[in-house]
Amino acid sequence: MASSELLLIIVFFYLLKLIVTTGPLFFCEAVAITMAPPPPENGTVGRGRTSSAVFVFGDSILDTGNNDHIATLIKSNFPPYGRDFPGRIPTGRFSDGRLISDFIVESLKIKYLLPPYLDPNLRAEDLITGVCFASAGSGYDPKTPKILSVISIPDQLNFFQQYVGKMRSLLGEQRSNDVVENSLYVISCGNNDVLLTTLFHTRTKSSEMVSYAAFLAGQASAFLRELYRQGARKIVHLSALTTGCIPAFRTLLGGVQRQCSDESNELAVMFNEKLSDEIQRLNDDVLLPDLTVQFVDMYTPFFDIIRRPENYGFVVTKEGCCGTTKKEIYGKGFFLPIARVITPATTCSKGFSNPWTNPRQCCPCYT
DSSP states (O other), X not given: OOHHHHHHHHXXXXXXXXHHHHSOOXXXXXXXXXXXXXXXXXXXXXXXOSSSOEEEEESTTTXXXXXXXXXXXXXXXXXXXXXXXXXXXXXXXXXXXXXXHHHHHHHTTSOSOOOBTTOTTOOHHHXXXXXXXXXXXXXXXXXXXXXXXXXXXXXXXXXXHHHHHHHHXXXXXXXXXXXXXXXXXXXXXXXXXXXXXXXXXXXXXXXXXXXXXXXXXXXXXXXXXXXXXXXXXXXXXXXXXXXXXXXXXXXXXSTTTTOOOHHHHHHHHHHHHHHHHHHXXXXXXXXXXXXXXXXXXXXXXXXXXXXXXXXXXXXXXXXXXXXXXXXXXTTEESSGGGHHHHOOGGGXXXXXXXXXXXXXXXXXXXX
């Protein structure tokens, strides 16, 4: 098993445990995830589902390949991405294998993989059981997706509305409404806003960072309210990650010792705190009956992996593998236009076992 896929499974089980033990039972039980071969071609895993479908929004933590179908440099459709994916092919996932999106639908016994909505080969059964609207590089700040030429959160919501129209044509209004209301919605967003803000030092004062974190949380709240208006009732929102500890930020902002960037991590923590508060307000809002939003702290377990890698089977946490090993974002080339150039097989021979790479041959984790 690749170390980056192992990392995803570790964090995924933390997510499952938190949801099952601290909130409504979105999942009846934590189903063991194994690296078994994929199921039959129809993609179904089995009966006993607890949600009718899964829809994901946000950034590359969850994007299963939408960016392959838009004009952007933020892509992962070339080796060594997909090295440990069934068939060993790059699929547009920023990983050597599957993503949390895929593990969630498998654990809910819905299907093995969650397809991207923009995949031109989508079938009716794919739509009925859920799709991915997330876009790598996206964020809550409207400037973020513009800078990176990716799908904004409002546009992801527009795609969801388009999806609902297709469902009504397939199933009729009542059945499509049932699918929408009984589905699980998972969101990961805010990481790229934090990355770009700290990279370009656009807000250096503490008060500016607090204000920006509150702005992002407000944008998140507005998005969640709109999802509710569209029919969503069970929502999971993942926190921002330890953005200051990615290899590129250690090099650019971490000084001679390449420490984690405190500025980036502090902004991520601020955003997480503000987001958690906003989510609590939504859950308490009597004007939003039947809405349950679960905030999931991904920052803490991920930071613990970085601080104590030996506890999770890793060795190196400061370096990537492909390219320079020190200018990568989760193992991906930091300067995206030359990502294909700096990641040939000849540069992927380091044997590090770390959260950003594959221990056998360099392979990126996720962004």
